[in-house]
Amino acid sequence: MRQYFILFFFSLFIALSSCRTDFDTVASSGDLKFSRDTVYLDTVFKNIGSSTYQLKVYNKSKDDISIPIIQLKKGLNSKYRMTVDGMSGNNGKIFNNVTLLAKDSLYIFIETTADITDADPTDFLYTDEIQFDSGANLQEVALVTLIQDAVFLFPKQNPDGSKEKIKIDDKDVDGFYLEDNELTFTNQKPYVIYGYAGVPQNKTIHFEAGSRVHFHANSGIYVDNNASLQINGSKSNTEKLENEVVFEGDRLESLYSNIPGQWGSILFADGSTNHTITNLTLKNATIGLDFKSPNNIVQIKNTQLYNCAQYGILAQNAQINGENIAVNYCGLASLSCVYGGSYSFTHCTFNNNWSGSSQFAVNLSNNLVGATPETNPLTQAAFNNCIIYGSATNEFNLSKNANAAFVYQLNNCLLKFSSSTTNPDYQFKTDAVHYNNIILNENPKYYNINQNKLNIDKNSAAFAKGNQAYIISTDILGITRTSPPDLGAYQSKDFPK
Template sequence: MELKNAFLGFAALWTILILGLNVGCNRLEYSNDPSYALEFSSDTVLFDTVFTSIGSITLPLKVYNLNDQAVQIESIELMNGGDSQFRINIDGEVGPEVSNWPLLAGDSLWIFIEVTVDPTNTSNPFVLEDDILFRTNGNDQSVKVVAWGQNANFHGGLGQLSPLPTCEETWGPDRPHVVYGIVQVETDCSLTILPGTQVHVHPGGGLLVYQSSLNVLGQLGAEVVFQGDRLEAEYESLPGQWGIELDFAFETEFGIEEVTVARGGIWLFGGVSCQIQHAILKNGTIGLQVDTTGTTIAPALNIQNTRIYNMSATGLFAQGGTIDGYNNLIYDCGLATAAFTLGGTYRLDHCTFANYWSSGTVRQSPSVLLTDWYEDVNGQIQYRSLEGSEFNNCIMWGNNHQLTDFDELVVSVLTPLSEPLFRNCSVDVQDEEFPLELLESCTLEAIPDFASTMNRDFHLVSNNAIWNGGQSQFAIGLDLDGLPRSVGVPDKGCYERP
């Protein structure tokens, strides 16, 4: 009996060994199909903790192989390599790069991502970003990782549109405010921004004020500043750093086409009694956009003592807008400093529009454009009135004034207006077909005596009577510098000479 039991035990052991050998000989085979892709628990890993002192945090990312065969991930790496602020850990193996990682069919793996943030390091960007890159069978995929890099107030998050947390929101100057994505002021709500507040906007983002109110309450010497979120020296005068971008996909005869459409960094869509005073908007794509077509709200915006400059497209873009304002300086834009399109009602006094754009592209647009019509999708011309609009004591100029057949002020109107559009302004108009009935007491082609266009100093320096030819009935008591204007004969533009 003992011999028999021993034999049976030996036979069982031998069977196990043979089976094990057979299994060992069946090597795991990986698919090399380039169409095989990985799936991820998220396309972006956001570390939304705001540190007030140095600290670390770890978040997970799950990677799935939902294909019917095993794959070997050729590489998993951080795009910024050893310079990255982030670290990855895969089953105890620490990056920035891990190679030849197997993943069975229907299986998954965890990647743990860590970031250490010193919020007191002012050389840090406000937003730390990197990408985890995956290569499988020559197929490249990526997951974005994002962390807040400084001690600031962060608004927005994942997704294209984020409403403010409360209906009556106030931003103050205690800490910088960083806008990530599109932050929306919802219908019938308001956002108030107090004097001295610094607002930094991440690329592709901005403020959408939808049938609601924005109150930017800067003061002389405590302006509210809107700019990009990179503070390094090379970004100090780089245009195009921020502004709302909308992605659209549509089908064509060649397949699906994707386009990105730029909108204002501050976009007033049916804005309700918005006000912007003593603000600075710089280094964006479209600084301020006002859309009020189809509404009866007037004005949608009152803008005073504000500088908008270094925009890669347009400083102030209106579509059927209703805008009042004075003492504004808009300069250096890749297209127009201001484009008032699709009609609207505009009352702007003592404003300077000076386009001396020189940031690598040749400007083809006038400094200021006004139209009262557009062509719809059916090729039909639609008319929108400019009746009631007026520009008084303004300067509209630019560095293309010396070109033949180029005007820095272009107006395209289909229907005559009952009153002049421009009174006591200095404009560049050479076109013999320009409707002169739109001008009253304006000077044409008289080059403004700016202190230094190279240094973007648009104060007037000469005593030429052309420049103090503004009409007192449109005069504003103080200029953009807070200095009193001359009684009786104020200077044109946003600055008064001493």
């Protein structure tokens, strides 16, 4: 019996010890170590919350310590907010008596939402410090965020709380029509669009050189019937693309710089007209340029489209004349011309290194399932001095319906099509009606495919293989082409070793 009592009290002691939640700690001595001495939160627009950033705090000593206070220097007025090991403290600003065990660490997660008026007017930086302890033991980690002012365009809110809608393809979507004084986008401030910004019928939207447009999720531009879009970018002298017109998402953090599908599309209604696109860089959309208008020829020059979740350019029975276009990383096709139309592309690089096996660089068809009628004539699809390449086995696809015309021709193009086939549509060496001077399955050796740098040098299979008859005098960057010209959108150059 005595043994049972001893066992009972021993078990009780163990249980009570294991439930203990307090620790014998010593006060912090100011010897904390940090994963970084400054936390840089990437650029954000005014009043738009940032991503969450991490700071790790280490206790290298052999003692369990108590940090009397962890706080933001600006206190409850700070535009930063934190969690410390999952605790929210006093509004995410002040934390008292934080325990940190010996040889252990804790995580601090930091966010901000600030206005441009909160920033330093000389450099637009908003700053603060995280303070650990005080007095002689005070340690600080700096916080820095660049706040960018912008013009915000968004749907109005109806009295019932719903958002303003516009109709696109017979569907009501969150959106609004731009007023006359909103139809010119300048380079004075970036623009941030929520929902679809509609260009009213019989109006023209203009984008001046150097303008920047950022789209929130499920947002874009809709060009209505008889409306026009004019993008008037110009040659830039640096990699900052200072004179390009740039369309991208509204998350400015580097983490989001190459994530596809962050926003919707630039949609051109059937009946929209007279579109000119010059020196545009578009990235991270769902569909970059979505054309549904056979009425007028669309002019696209010196334009780059990257990281689109579905298509870089999707054209349904449209008319496009394209020069110096570069497209890469698209989930379905970099260029897809369906349901007929008329197309001419010269000195273009249609590449697709999407990580998959069923995507194409170029897709052509004269049919569309469910349309009335289901076929439309493809009256022209000409590719001159182009590169059609990518990571899939075959990067060129034809979908022909015998009930409508299907006219196409590739002249002096580098093409990837690795499968052996007896299909008469893909006889690249013997079918002179559709294929002339085709370089088949040779690597163009781009400078850096992962960074969408589709430039080539003298070691490329595309070097000096173009036909002088189709030459565009300058490349996508404004560099003068030599004779014979290189294939694709870029004139070759030497790269740094």
